Amino acid sequence: xxxxxxxxxxxxxxxxxxERAMLEGWLEYHRTTLLLKCEGLDxxxxxxxxxxxxxxxxxxxxxxxxxxxxxxxxxxLGGESDSPPIYGEGHDSELVPLDTAVWQTDLDxxxxxxxxxxxxxxxRELDDTGLRRGEPCSLRWIxxxxxxxxxxHNGHADLIREMADGRVGC
Numbered sequence: 527x528x529x530x531x532x533x534x535x536x537x538x539x540x541x542x543x544x545e546r547a548m549l550e551g552w553l554e555y556h557r558t559t560l561l562l563k564c565e566g567l568d569x570x571x572x573x574x575x576x577x578x579x580x581x582x583x584x585x586x587x588x589x590x591x592x593x594x595x596x597x598x599x600x601x602x603l604g605g606e607s608d609s610p611p612i613y614g615e616g617h618d619s620e621l622v623p624l625d626t627a628v629w630q631t632d633l634d635x636x637x638x639x640x641x642x643x644x645x646x647x648x649x650r651e652l653d654d655t656g657l658r659r660g661e662p663c664s665l666r667w668i669x670x671x672x673x674x675x676x677x678x679h680n681g682h683a684d685l686i687r688e689m690a691d692g693r694v695g696c
Contacts, residue, residue, distance in 0.1 A: 531562050531695040546652055549669035556676030557591075557640055563683035564588060564633075567690060573624045576689040581621040584686055585629060587679050589613055589620040592636040594675055598668045599643035603656035612639075 536558040539551030564572055564584045572585040592612055600606045612635060613620040647665055655662040688694050 531559065533558070533562055536562060545666075549652075549666070549673070550647075552673045553669060553676070556673060556680055559680045560587065560591060560676060560683055563680065563687045566693075567687075569629055571690045572629060573627070574686070574690060575622075576686060581618055582682050582686065583621070583624065584683055584690075585624055585627060585632065586621040587683055587686075588636045589627070589632050591676065591679065592632070592639045593620050594672070595636070595639035595643045598672060599639075599646040601656075602658045602663055603650065603654075603665060603668055604646045605656055 536555060537551075538555065539548055543551065567584065569585075573583050575581060575583045575586075589612070596609060596612060600609045611619070647669075650665050652666040652669075653664055655664050656668075657663065684694070
């Protein structure tokens with residue numbers, strides 16, 4: 527059995543909450559999980575891509591999630607269609623190359639995007655919509671999508687971290 531990550535910054539949402547509190551709680555849980563997976567490693571380990579066929583690294587995942595936060599909360603929900611990509615236009619440009627990437631800078635960018643997402647969502651109801659490729663998209667859908675996106679990538683982060691230093695935990 528894999529042990530649980532123990533950290534006071536990460537709490538399971540209560541079993542009984544309003545829908546919004548539940549969605550926000552799980553999103554924060556997964557944001558914190560990604561952060562915890564990256565802590566305690568040096569730059570080389572965070573930038574390592576231990577699966578030869580994959581572009582994924584812990585550092586790259588943080589950059590990717592900054593782009594995902596920006597896309598769903600600023601562009602889709604907030605209507606800021608002119609908000610530029612953070613790391614360039616190319617496919618997977620946030621994932622590679624990382625040779626000149628600076629961890630603290632990228633961590634600060636991700637955390638700022640998370641905060642911008644919180645602000646954008648805080649003034650809207652779950653049924654409020656933005657536009658995704660010309661179709662209405664509710665804040666509720668965005669929350670559910672963001673939870674699954676983080677959960678999927680946190681699974682990647684689990685494996686990458688275990689390969690980096692043997693640390694396990696979910």
